[in-house]
Amino acid sequence: xxxxxxxxxxxxxxxxxxxxxxxxxxxxxxxxxxxxxxxxxxxxxxxxxxxxxxxxxxxxxxxxxxxxxxxxxxxxxxxxxxxxxxxxxxxxxxxxxxxxxxxxxxxxxxxxxxxxxxxxxxxxxxxxxxxxxxxxxxxxxxxxxxxxxxxxxxxxxxxxxxxxxxxxxxxxxxxxxxxxxxxxxxxxxxxxxxxxxxxxxxxxxxxxxxxxxxxxxxxxxxxxxxxxxxxxxxxxxxxxxxxxxxxxxxxxxxxxxxxxxxxxxxxxxxxxxxxxxxxxxxxxxxxxxxxxxxxxxxxxxxxxxxxxxxxxxxxxxxxxxxxxxxxxxxxxxxxxxxxxxxxxxxxxxxxxxxxxxxxxxxxxxxxxx
Numbered sequence: 001x002x003x004x005x006x007x008x009x010x011x012x013x014x015x016x017x018x019x020x021x022x023x024x025x026x027x028x029x030x031x032x033x034x035x036x037x038x039x040x041x042x043x044x045x046x047x048x049x050x051x052x053x054x055x056x057x058x059x060x061x062x063x064x065x066x067x068x069x070x071x072x073x074x075x076x077x078x079x080x081x082x083x084x085x086x087x088x089x090x091x092x093x094x095x096x097x098x099x100x101x102x103x104x105x106x107x108x109x110x111x112x113x114x115x116x117x118x119x120x121x122x123x124x125x126x127x128x129x130x131x132x133x134x135x136x137x138x139x140x141x142x143x144x145x146x147x148x149x150x151x152x153x154x155x156x157x158x159x160x161x162x163x164x165x166x167x168x169x170x171x172x173x174x175x176x177x178x179x180x181x182x183x184x185x186x187x188x189x190x191x192x193x194x195x196x197x198x199x200x201x202x203x204x205x206x207x208x209x210x211x212x213x214x215x216x217x218x219x220x221x222x223x224x225x226x227x228x229x230x231x232x233x234x235x236x237x238x239x240x241x242x243x244x245x246x247x248x249x250x251x252x253x254x255x256x257x258x259x260x261x262x263x264x265x266x267x268x269x270x271x272x273x274x275x276x277x278x279x280x281x282x283x284x285x286x287x288x289x290x291x292x293x294x295x296x297x298x299x300x301x302x303x304x305x306x307x308x309x310x311x312x313x314x315x316x317x318x319x320x321x322x323x324x325x326x327x328x329x330x331x332x333x334x335x336x337x338x339x340x341x342x343x344x345x346x347x348x349x350x351x352x353x354x355x356x357x358x359x360x361x362x363x364x365x366x367x368x369x
Contacts, residue, residue: 003129009121009334009338010031010032010334010338013031013322013332013334016322016323016326016332017029017326017332019323019326019327020325020326020327020329020330020331020332021330022330023329023330023364025330025360026330027326027330027331027332028329028330028331028332028353028357028358028360028361029332029353030289030331030332030333030349030350030351030352030353030358031332031333031334031348031350032334032350032352033168033224033307033308033350033352034229034350034352035223035224035227035228035229035352036227036352036353036354036357037227037278037281037352037354038227039226039227039228039231040226040227040267040268040271040274042267042268042271042274043226043228043231043264043265043267043268044264045267046263046264046266046267047231047260047261047263047264049263050259050260050263050264052258052259052260052262052263053258053259053260054259055259056256057256057257057258057259057262058088058256059088059247059250059251059254059255059256060087060088060247060251061086061087061088061235061257061262062088062259062262063083064262064263064266065086065088065235065257065262065263065265065266066083066084066086066087066088066235067082067083067086068265068266068269068270069086069220069235069237069265069269070082070083070085070086070237071269071270072269072270073207073209073218073220073237076197076198076205076207077197077204077205077206077207077209077210078210079207079209079210081209081237084240085213085237085238085240085243086235086236086237087235087236087237087243087246087247087250088233088234088235088256088257088262089219089221089233089234089235089236089255089257090232090233090234090255090256090257090258091221091223091229091232091233091234092193092195092219092220092221092223092234093122094255095219095234095236096120096122096123096126096193096219097122097125097126097129098126099126099160099191099246100113100126100127100129100130100132100159100160101126101129101130102245102246102249102250103159103160103189104130104131104132104159105249106245107159110157110158110159111131111132111133111157111159112127112132112133112134112135112154112157112158112159113126113127113130113132113133113134113135113158113159113160113162114135114136114137114150114154114155114158114160114161114162114188115127115134115135115136115137115161115162116136116137116139116145116162116163116164116167116340117136117137117138117139117340117342118139118143118167118169118170118336118339118340118342118343119136119162119164119167119168119169119339119340120164120168120193120339121338121339123162123164123193124136132159133157135154135158136340137149137150137161139170139172139342142172143167143170143171143172143310144167144172144173144174144175145163145174145179147178147179147182150182155186155188156186158186158188159188159189160188160189160190160191161179161182161183161188161189161190161191162191162192162193163176163179163190163191163192163193163208164192164193164194165192165193165194165196165197165206165305166196166197166199166200166201166303166304166305166306167196167305167306168196168306168308168339169308169310169334169336169339169343169346169348170303170308170310171201171302171303171304171305171306171308171310172303172304172305173200173202173203173206173304173305176192176206176207176208176210176211177208177210177211179192179208180208180211180212180215180216181211183215183216184214184215187215188215189215189216189217189239189242190208190215190216190217191216191217191219192207192208192209192216192217192218192219193219194207194208194218194219194220195219195220195221195223195224195225195234196224196305196306196307197220197225197305198224198225198275198278198279199224199279199282199305199306199307200304200305201283201302201303201304201305202304202305208238209237209238213238213239213240214239215239215242216238216239217236217237217238217239217242217243218236218237218238219234219235219236220234220235220236220237221233221234222234222265222268222269224307225268225275225278226268226274226275226278227278228264228265228268231261231264231265232257232258232261233257233261233262233264233265233268234257281355282307282351284355285307285351285355285358286302286303286307286309286351287302288358288359288362288367289309289349289351289358290302290309291362291367292329292331292361292362292365292367293309293311293325293349295365295366295367296314296321296324296325296328296329296365297314298311298312298313298314298321299312300312300349307350307351307352308348308349308350308351309348309349309351310336310346310348311333311346311347311348311349312345312346313345313346313347316345317345318335318336318337318343318344318345318346318347319335321347322334322335322347325347328364328365329361329364329365330360330361330364331349331361333347333348333349333350334347334348334350335347336348
C-alpha cells in the first residue's frame with residue numbers, strides 16, 4: 001500500500017467541540033490559529049481598485065509586492081533588502097510543506113529535514129510528503145531549539161534546518177544568529193519561519209536575515225500580521241542562490257500568488273496602525289486566558305512571542321484538561337501532542353476569537369474583565 005495520510009490533527013477535536021457547543025452561546029474555538037478579527041479596510045480597498053485579476057501574475061511576485069515586503073522588513077528589523085531579495089508565496093504553508101520536495105530534487109543525496117521537537121506539524125509533514133527523513137531537534141527548558149544536540153550524521157544528511165521564532169506553539173524566541181552560524185558551519189540551509197514576528201513581546205522583533213543572507217531563508221506571511229489568512233499572501237527572502245533556484249522551480253510548477261492579493265499586500269505592508277491594534281487585542285486576550293486556565297489549576301506563563309498560550313495540564317494529561325476546558329468554559333483548545341509527542345502534557349490556546357467570544361468564556365468561569 002502506498003502513502004496513507006494520517007488524520008488531520010484538528011479533526012480529532014470533534015467530540016470536544018460538541019461538548020463545548022452545549023454551553024449557551026456555543027463553543028469558543030481557540031484550537032486553530034486562524035485570525036477572526038476584521039482585516040483592515042485599506043486592504044479591501046486596494047484589492048477592489050486593481051485590475052490585476054486579468055493577467056497571470058509573475059510567479060516570483062510583482063516588483064511592487066516584492067519591494068513593499070522588503071521595505072516592511074527593513075523598517076521592522078533594520079535589514080537592507082531590495083525587491084530582488086524577495087519571492088512571493090501563496091501564503092506560507094504551501095511553501096513550508098513543499099520545500100523539502102524542491103530541495104530534494106536539487107540534492108538527491110540529502111534526505112533529512114531537521115525541525116524543532118515541539119513545533120508546527122507541517123515541518124514534519126513536508127518531509128514525509130517528500131519521502132525524506134523527518135528528524136526532530138531537541139529543545140531546552142524554555143522550548144528553544146538546542147543546536148548542540150544535532151547529531152553530526154544527521155547534519156551531514158540534512159537538506160535544511162527549520163527554526164521558528166516566535167515559536168508555535170510555545171512562544172519561544174530562538175537565537176537566530178546562532179542558527180545561521182550553525183547552518184553555515186555545516187553547509188545546511190536554515191529556513192526561519194517568522195510569521196509571528198509582529199507579535200514579539202520580549203524585546204524587539206528579529207529576523208535571521210539580520211545576520212546576513214548566506215545560507216538562510218526567512219519565511220513571512222500576512223495571515224497573522226494583518227488578519228488576511230484567506231487572502232494567501234506571503235513571501236520568502238534570503239540567500240540569492242536558493243531564491244533563484246526555488247523561484248525557477250516554483251515558476252515551472254505554476255505557483256502564483258493572485259494579482260489582487262499582491263496589490264492588497266502592498267497596502268498592508270505599508271501600514272502599521274492596524275497591526276498595533278491587533279497586538280493590543282492579542283496581548284489582552286493572552287492575559288485574560290492566563291487567568292481563565294488558572295481557575296482550573298493551570299499555571300501558564302505568558303509567551304515571549306505569538307498569540308498562543310502554552311499551558312501545562314495540572315495533572316499532565318492534556319486531553320483530560322482539554323475536556324475540562326470544553327465542559328466548564330465551553331472552550332476548545334489543542335492538545336500539545338499535535339505539535340510533537342513531547343508536548344503531550346500541555347495544551348495550546350490560540351487567542352484568536354473576537355473579544356466578545358473570549359469574554360463570554362471568561363464569564364462562564366466567573367471572571368470579571
